[in-house]
Amino acid sequence: MxxxxxxxxxxxxxxxxxxxxxxxxxxxxxxxxxxxxxxxxxxxxxxxxxxxxxxxxxxxxxxxxxxxxxxxxxxxxxxxxxxxxxxxxxxxxxxxxxxxxxxxxxxxxxxxxxxxxxxxxxxxAGSDTWEMTVTGRQTHGAMPWNGVDAASVSASIVQAFNQIAARQLNVAHAPTVLTVGEIRLGTRHNIIPGTFEMTGTLRTFDPAMRTDVMARIDGALKAIGAQYGAGIALRWVGRNAxxxxxxxxxxxxxxxxxxxxxxxxxxxxxxxxxxxxxxxxxxxxxxxxxxxxxxxxxxxxxxxxxxxxxxxxxxxxxxxxxxxxxxxxxxxxxxxxxx
Ligand SMILES: [Zn+2]
Ligand SMILES: [Zn+2]
Known part of the structure; x- marks a missing residue:
């Protein structure tokens, strides 16, 4: 058959x-x-x-x-x-x-x-889908010091993720890609957003590299969360071998x-x-x-x-x-x- x-x-x-x-x-x-x-x-x-x-x-x-x-x-x-x-x-x-x-x-x-x-x-590649919820503090667009700017947090996360994939992994051993696919953020030009949702995908071939990237993501998010005073929760929600x-x-x-x-x-x-x-x-x-x-x-x-x-x-x-x-x-x- x-x-x-x-x-x-x-x-x-x-x-x-x-x-x-x-x-x-x-x-x-x-x-x-x-x-x-x-x-x-x-x-x-x-x-x-x-x-x-x-x-x-x-x-x-x-x-x-x-x-x-x-x-x-x-x-x-x-x-x-x-x-x-x-x-x-x-x-x-x-x-x-x-x-x-x-x-x-x-x-x-x-x-x-x-x-x-x-x-x-x-x-x-194997794929791992992730979702993230980030909680800062919404404030007036003219007074950023009164809040925790979720837009800035999102920019730091995108940059950190690109750094992990392009600068911290031995891609000569096995190819790896970490992608942000979606950011849902903000409502109006004069409101600094307090929260956002982000989703993306991790592509790997090597199981040890997969574990390593996940740990590096965790480390980057802890550091960014501490730097801004924002709450960051990432969830791994789907996997293909x-x-x-x-x-x-x-x-x-x-x-x-x-x-x-x-x-x-x-x-x-x-x-x-x-x-x-x-x-x-x-x-x-x-x-x-x-x-x-x-x-x-x-x-x-x-x-x-x-x-x-x-x-x-x-x-x-x-x-x-x-x-x-x-x-x-x-x-x-x-x-x-x-x-
Ligand atoms: Zn497709
Ligand atoms: Zn297809």
Whole structure:
């Protein structure tokens, strides 16, 4: 049995592609009304797995096993305080019976249209999502000395975090990124804000470096809190493990992906700092995850200009179908024999 996975969710981004079918959808996210866009290409993932479903269903009697199609919600992370995504599917035993012997997945990324790219072993970073609440003291915009200026505190935190990632870690050992993604601060030009909320993400490959960054964050926040007299509370609220490709499976599937590709094939890609909750499926079976190029000049994933060159879609369909068929026909099913 083999499983193929596509994720389905979108992002709170206002689409600016100018496409005739650009999203106009809105939804409620974290208590706010937000625009909704497939800024990570998960709509393309669904389309490609539907295409693979049609082909595989049409040749059912010639398939040497079972193919399970996994349409997964909430890859970008469930709402705060909820469970979701791949970890919840695994916890709810969605793939427990019957249990697949291998799980494949792909993601669209900027790159030569139709190229297929992966890396044996660790491929995509582990991610840790954090949220922070900072409490200073609100005061009049003309009299900062009467308060604790949350805007200044936020500037110091951003600067300290950039210092940690860029100046205190041996990035030659393993890449690490610490990002502030959101600051919610202030209401009016003449009010010095007393509180704010900040969120962000930490990306790591090395477990010891991950622990080290978390300790450095803690130290920086204690120092900044003391310096300003502000209360700072940081919470780690979500985690994806490193997405790693099973080396034997990756080796066995190299000829398959070379056949499927419409352009360059590369099995020794650079590390990718993007994260994937696909990593959770590694608890079920050996996994392999690869990237499909959707345009060398494509805007980055999560950008309001992100688009998919549709010439890449047949390549993704072919890759899904061929990885499933070749695996069921014995490629990568047994451990490589030692000689
Ligand atoms: Zn994404
Ligand atoms: Zn994505």
């Amino acid at each position: 083999v499983a193929l996975r596509a994720d389905m969710d979108a992002l709170p981004v206002a689409e600016q592609t100018g496409l005739p079918f650009a999203s106009k959808a809105t939804a409620t996210f974290a208590g706010r009304n937000v625009p909704v866009m497939h800024a990570c290409g998960h709509d393309a993932h669904v389309a490609m797995l539907m295409g693979a479903a049609e082909i595989l269903a049409g040749m059912k009697d010639r398939i040497a096993g079972t193919v399970v199609l996994v349409f997964q919600p909430a890859e970008e992370g469930p709402p705060v305080g909820e469970k979701g995504g791949a970890p919840l599917m695994v916890a709810e035993r969605a793939l427990a019976a019957p249990k697949p012997d291998a799980i494949f997945g792909l993601h669209v990324f900027p790159g030569e249209v139709g190229s297929l790219v992966w890396r044996s072993g660790p491929f995509m 490193v997405t790693a490709n099973d080396p034997a499976l990756a080796r066995a599937m190299e000829p398959t992906l070379a056949r499927a590709a419409g352009a360059g094939v590369r099995g020794d890609a650079d590390y990718v700092m993007g994260a994937e909750d696909f990593s959770a499926f590694a608890a079920v079976a050996p996994t392999m995850f690869y990237h499909l190029g959707i345009g060398a000049d494509a805007a980055p994933n999560h950008s309001p200009q992100f688009t998919v060159d549709e010439a890449a879609l047949p390549v993704g369909v072919r890759a899904h179908v061929l990885t499933a068929l070749d695996f069921l026909n014995g490629a990568g099913a047994a451990p490589a024999q030692a000689k």
